[in-house]
Amino acid sequence: MEHFFSQLSAAFGMLADVQLISVVLVASAFGLFVGAIPGLTATMATALLVPVTFYMTPLAAVAAIVSCTAMAITAGDIPGCLIRMPGTPASAAYTDETYAMTRRGLAAQALGSSLVSSVIGGLFGAIVLMIAAPVLASYALRFSSFEYFWLALMGLSCAAFISSSDLLRGMIALLIGLFLATVGMDPLTGTPRFDFGFTALLGGLNFIPIMIGMFAVCEIMNNLATDSERVRIKEIPKPVGRIFAGIGGLISRYRRNTARGAVLGTLIGALPGAGGDLAAWMSYSLAKRFSKTPEKFGTGHPEGVIEAGAANNAALSGAWVPALVFGIPGDAVTAIAVGVLIMKGLNPGPQLFESQAPTLYAIYLIFIVANLLLLPLGWLAIRLAMPLLRIPPHQLSAVILMFCILGSYAINNSIFDIGVMLLFGVVSFVLGRLGVPKGPIILGLVLGPMVEMNFLTSMAIADGRFLGFFERPIAGGLGVAAILIWGFVLMRALRGHSDKAKHAAKSDM
Amino acid sequence: MSRASTDLLFGLVLCFAGVAIAVVARAMPSIAGQAYGPGFFPSLLAVGLAACGLIMVTRSILQMSSRYAAAPTDLNQPSIGRRNLAALLWVVGGLALIGGVMDSVGFLICVPVFMIVFMVILGERLAWSVVLSLASTSIAYYAFAKLLKVQVPIGLLDGLF
Numbered sequence: 001m002e003h004f005f006s007q008l009s010a011a012f013g014m015l016a017d018v019q020l021i022s023v024v025l026v027a028s029a030f031g032l033f034v035g036a037i038p039g040l041t042a043t044m045a046t047a048l049l050v051p052v053t054f055y056m057t058p059l060a061a062v063a064a065i066v067s068c069t070a071m072a073i074t075a076g077d078i079p080g081c082l083i084r085m086p087g088t089p090a091s092a093a094y095t096d097e098t099y100a101m102t103r104r105g106l107a108a109q110a111l112g113s114s115l116v117s118s119v120i121g122g123l124f125g126a127i128v129l130m131i132a133a134p135v136l137a138s139y140a141l142r143f144s145s146f147e148y149f150w151l152a153l154m155g156l157s158c159a160a161f162i163s164s165s166d167l168l169r170g171m172i173a174l175l176i177g178l179f180l181a182t183v184g185m186d187p188l189t190g191t192p193r194f195d196f197g198f199t200a201l202l203g204g205l206n207f208i209p210i211m212i213g214m215f216a217v218c219e220i221m222n223n224l225a226t227d228s229e230r231v232r233i234k235e236i237p238k239p240v241g242r243i244f245a246g247i248g249g250l251i252s253r254y255r256r257n258t259a260r261g262a263v264l265g266t267l268i269g270a271l272p273g274a275g276g277d278l279a280a281w282m283s284y285s286l287a288k289r290f291s292k293t294p295e296k297f298g299t300g301h302p303e304g305v306i307e308a309g310a311a312n313n314a315a316l317s318g319a320w321v322p323a324l325v326f327g328i329p330g331d332a333v334t335a336i337a338v339g340v341l342i343m344k345g346l347n348p349g350p351q352l353f354e355s356q357a358p359t360l361y362a363i364y365l366i367f368i369v370a371n372l373l374l375l376p377l378g379w380l381a382i383r384l385a386m387p388l389l390r391i392p393p394h395q396l397s398a399v400i401l402m403f404c405i406l407g408s409y410a411i412n413n414s415i416f417d418i419g420v421m422l423l424f425g426v427v428s429f430v431l432g433r434l435g436v437p438k439g440p441i442i443l444g445l446v447l448g449p450m451v452e453m454n455f456l457t458s459m460a461i462a463d464g465r466f467l468g469f470f471e472r473p474i475a476g477g478l479g480v481a482a483i484l485i486w487g488f489v490l491m492r493a494l495r496g497h498s499d500k501a502k503h504a505a506k507s508d509m
Numbered sequence: 510m511s512r513a514s515t516d517l518l519f520g521l522v523l524c525f526a527g528v529a530i531a532v533v534a535r536a537m538p539s540i541a542g543q544a545y546g547p548g549f550f551p552s553l554l555a556v557g558l559a560a561c562g563l564i565m566v567t568r569s570i571l572q573m574s575s576r577y578a579a580a581p582t583d584l585n586q587p588s589i590g591r592r593n594l595a596a597l598l599w600v601v602g603g604l605a606l607i608g609g610v611m612d613s614v615g616f617l618i619c620v621p622v623f624m625i626v627f628m629v630i631l632g633e634r635l636a637w638s639v640v641l642s643l644a645s646t647s648i649a650y651y652a653f654a655k656l657l658k659v660q661v662p663i664g665l666l667d668g669l670f
Contacts, residue, residue, distance in 0.1 A: 055657050168564055172523065175557045179530065182554070186547035189540050193547055194533065221600060224593040394596075394631040398624040398638075399645050401600065405607060405620055406649055410659040415608050422604040434519050452550045464544050 011361030014059060015369070023060045024067045024366070028373055031068035032381040035075030036388045037396065038085035040219065042072035042276075043332045047215040048400070050208050050340060051407030058344035062363050065337045066316075067370040070122055073276055073312055074378055077114045078385045081107055090276035090312040093284040100300035112243035113250055113302045114309035115378045117258050120251070121310030122371035124262035125269065125317025129324075130364040136325045137353035145461065146469055148326070149454035150478035152447050155272035155328040157485060159443040162271065162278065166435065167493045173436045177444020178451065180205055187453045200416045207339040209408040209421040210445065214438055215332070216404045217425030220397045222432060243382055250302060257287055257307035265311030269318025272443055275331030276312035283311035313374075317367050324348050324360065327450060335442045513572040520565030527559025596630045603627065615664020621646045 014020070027049060034045035045068050053061035076088030080095035081102055094114070101110035143151075156178075160170035183194045184204030195201040251258055261283045268279040287307035288297045297304055319330025320337075327348035329335040341348055346356060353360060381388075408421040428438060462468020470476040530551055537548035589597065603623045611619050624642035629635055653659040663669075 052657075168561060168568070172558070172561045172565075175554055175561065179551065179554045179558070182551045189547055191537060191540075191547040193537065193551060194530075217600070217604070221597055224597045224600070225589050392633070394628055394633060395641055398627050398642065401604075401627065402620055402624055402642075402645055402649060405604070405611075405623075406616070406653055406659075406661070409611075409616075409661070410653055410657070413660045415612055418604065418608045418611070422601065422608065425604075426601060434515065455550065456545050459545055 007357045007361050010358035011365055014358060014362040015365055020057075020060050020063060023056060023064050024369065024373070027064035027068040028071045028370065028377050031071030032075040032377055033388065034068075035072030035087045036078045036381055036385055037391065037393075038079045038083070038087055038389075040087070040396075040400075041215065042069050042076070042088045042090065043336070044215045044219050044400075045069070045072045046333050046336050047208075047211040048403055048407060050211060050336060051410045053340055054208070054343070054411060058341065058346050059359055059362055059366075061340050061344060062337060063366045063370075065333070065340065066363075066366050067373065069316055069333050070313060070367075070370045070374060071377060071381075073316060074115060074118045074374055075381050077111065077118075077309065078382055079389055081110045081114070082385060083389060088277075090280055090315075092277065093280035093312075094305045094308045096298060097284075097301065097305050100298065101302065101305075102300075104300040106300060106302075108241040108243045108245065109247070109250070109302060110300075110305060111382050112245070112247040113306050115243065115374065115382075116247050116251055117261065117306040117309035118313040118378075119371050119374050120258050121262040121265055121312070121314035122317060122374065123368060124259075124310070125266045125314035126364060126367035126371060128266045129317045129320050129367060132321050133324050133360070133364075134353055136321065137350040140325055140350040141354075143350070143474065144472065145454040145457040146472055146475035147478060149451065149458050149469070150475055150482055151326050152328060152451045152454065154478065154482045154485065155322065155326075156440070156443060156447055156451065157482065157489075159272045159440040161485075161489050167489060169434075169436050170440055173431070173438070173440035174444045176431075176436075177441035178448045180210075180441070180445050181448020182452070187449055188456055198416070200412075200414065205445075206411060206417055206420060207336075207343070207445070208411050209417040210424045211336055211339070211442075212404050212408050213421040213424030213426075214428040214442070216400060217421060218428040218432065218438075220400060221425060221429045223393065223397065225429075225433075243379060251306065254303055254306045257303055258310050260286065260290075261307035261310030262314045265314030266318035268311070269315030269330050270321045272322065272328055272330055275319065275333070275439070276315040279315035280308040280312040284308040313371070320363075320367075324352065324363075325350060327447075329443060329446060332439050332442045335446045338446055511573075513569045516565055516569035516572070520562045520567075520569060523562025523565060524559050525562075527555045527557075527562055529555075530558065531555035592631055596627060599627055599630055611664070612662050613664055615666050616661045617646060617650055617666055618664060 030049065031042070031045050034040045034048075035042060046065055049064055049068050053064050056064065073088055073090045076086055076091035077094075077098065078087060080086040080091045081098035084095060084099040086092040086095045098107075098110040098114065101107065140147075156174055160174040161167060162170075181204075183201055185192055185202055192202055200206075264283050264286065265276070265279040268282060269276065284304045284307065287304040288294050291297065291303055293301070293303075315331075316333070319334040322328040322330055323334045323338050325348070327338060329338045338348055346352060346359070404421060405418055408417045409415065411417055428441075431441075432438070458469060462471075470479045534548035534551040534555060537546060537551075539546040539548075603626065607619050607623055621639075621642040624646070625635070625638045628638040628641070650661055654661040
């Protein structure tokens with residue numbers, strides 16, 4: 001216990017740094033800005049932030065990412081509520097509901113309830129992270145390459161299964177990501193692979209230009225392709241009143257929804273491939289299913305907004321549990337954060353909990369600080385929402401593209417990285433048009449070296465016998481679980497396929 | 510192009526990519542005393558990609574024969590307006606151009622030009638585009654080159670800054 005308090009006080013000491021606090025405030029403001037603009041996602045905000053984190057301490061870099069993401073996800077509710085355009089995908093689940101509330105003159109209540117429930121969900125997720133991560137880490141210290149291989153494989157499988165309604169497309173995305181991770185020197189022997197004669201590729205593909213290309217350049221191309229550049233606010237909503245008035249009573253009335261959203265969000269967030277958007281959709285459906293007044297849903301009723309609002313922010317913290325303990329990120333934002341941690345020499349894994357305990361405690365505290373800051377900064381963002389929403393989208397896109405160029409270049413002072421950014425922007429755009437999800441590509445890219453390294457090491461230890469992967473009790477359990485998950489998903493896919501065939505045959509008759 | 514024919518083409522590209530990766534991976538040197546060399550893992554991925562490609566080809570052929578319902582994908586995108594298409598092409602072409610000339614011309618010239626063209630294509634007034642581009646690139650240049658000490662290429666303006 002004394003050890004715990006000494007670590008905690010060291011963590012507080014690390015947080016009491018003017019530079020760190022400034023970083024959190026600036027990143028929060030940036031997150032609120034990006035989140036409040038329709039068409040710009042929380043992942044895009046994080047990808048654009050990464051080049052700047054390159055010049056920060058590891059803790060400041062993580063603090064910037066955490067606070068920026070939490071703010072962006074919450075700010076995404078603002079345009080959804082006021083002009084029926086979700087700022088981020090995580091807000092899409094309850095946009096119609098909050099907009100219906102606005103039309104009933106309840107915009108302040110909609111924004112206040114989503115903001116406060118987001119804070120509660122985020123704090124709950126942070127507490128789970130604080131408790132679950134060290135416990136899991138002490139257990140994971142016993143893991144060998146066999147367990148890590150199965151864990152990474154399960155994580156990747158989940159990402160492929162969850163991220164798309166089409167299993168095949170999820171698998172393709174995953175394989176593309178894993179292939180990209182093989183570019184550069186082989187992790188065991190140092191043999192160059194797929195470098196095509198470019199010395200810049202010997203160290204592997206640079207993670208940051210890829211992220212910027214896939215999440216910033218590609219999003220701008222998507223906005224142009226879907227013509228959302230022409231979107232203008234047709235109906236100017238009335239100014240939002242006192243957003244915290246009566247919210248305490250409302251949250252207390254729907255406390256069960258808040259709790260369920262926070263728990264479900266944290267659990268879903270921890271699943272690789274499932275981020276805040278899925279958590280919000282599932283929570284909203286659950287709220288409707290268990291509601292005493294389901295008929296009120298869709299007419300401007302706060303119950304689903306509170307549950308889903310708590311879930312999408314809780315998912316953010318939940319995603320960090322497997323990321324910190326096993327190095328397996330829960331979603332694309334956490335994958336970027338894991339990439340940043342690795343870049344900073346803080347390789348996620350159970351050893352980190354022993355060697356860098358105060359830094360990890362400081363990271364947990366950052367989650368709490370960022371979520372508490374949501375209250376005043378979220379309030380401010382709501383007040384400033386209308387001027388933000390009036391910024392012409394193409395001017396903003398031009399400035400974002402400028403930062404994309406500069407951010408990609410700044411990592412290595414290399415024009416080559418601008419080319420990588422462009423290539424991945426275009427490839428990601430084309431894949432998106434083909435229905436291939438991005439999430440598994442990123443997870444494959446981040447987890448690829450871990451999967452390959454642990455697979456080859458395990459094969460060497462087991463003398464090439466695949467049964468060797470099942471001989472250790474935990475590895476065996478994980479292996480069986482992985483095979484069962486694969487079997488279940490394949491069965492479901494095949495059954496769906498045969499149902500479709502029957503349906504088609506019937507309609508032919 | 511219908512969804513099924515796009516899928517067919519995509520499946521064929523995946524098959525080709527799988528075969529190409531397998532060929533390159535097989536040519537990688539094997540390591541003495543090790544059963545699994547640097548080409549082993551990429552070979553596994555190549556098989557996976559080719560298999561996925563094959564499934565996609567088969568599925569799209571079955572869809573074309575219209576016995577099966579369409580796969581659950583979101584390919585019904587709206588058509589792109591002329592201005593937006595031009596801006597989209599400029600993003601690709603302009604960024605490629607920047608990759609080619611930024612070292613010699615400099616960030617402070619080629620990036621504002623890229624931004625101005627982008628905004629003008631999308632219907633923004635030229636004067637405002639010039640002001641916004643110059644102001645934002647100057648601020649960004651100061652932040653990255655002076656505060657973060659990044660060696661942003663200065664090109665033709667060498668000596669002025």
